[in-house]
Amino acid sequence: MPHPNGGRGNTFPTTKTFAQAYAHVSSYGLKFNSTTGEPITAAQGVAQDRLTETINFQGENSRHGNVCEQCWGFRKNCSGARIGHCVEALNAFLAKDL
Numbered sequence: 137m138p139h140p141n142g143g144r145g146n147t148f149p150t151t152k153t154f155a156q157a158y159a160h161v162s163s164y165g166l167k168f169n170s171t172t173g174e175p176i177t178a179a180q181g182v183a184q185d186r187l188t189e190t191i192n193f194q195g196e197n198s199r200h201g202n203v204c205e206q207c208w209g210f211r212k213n214c215s216g217a218r219i220g221h222c223v224e225a226l227n228a229f230l231a232k233d234l
């Protein structure tokens with residue numbers, strides 16, 4: 137099921153909300169390293185329904201999926217893609233910065 141169906145798998149604590157992260161990455165993108173050490177650019181996007189706000193994670197050579205408010209803090213997003221390594225790192229990056 138696509139966004140915003142809800143995240144799957146285990147959860148982890150986040151100190152920043154999806155809305156805070158969405159605002160901060162902006163449409164230009166924010167660069168950080170995932171918890172697996174990969175360079176990621178996060179930027180604002182929209183889900184397939186063209187309504188649900190998402191943060192898209194782009195690696196150097198591949199996409200790492202995206203996250204919406206309903207799957208923020210889950211290891212897997214609404215579509216079942218593994219995104220925890222990106223969300224956890226983005227949260228930590230913002231926690232230092234904001």
Ligand SMILES: [Zn+2]
Pocket residue numbers: 138139140141142143203204205206207208213214215
């Ligand atoms: Zn979602």
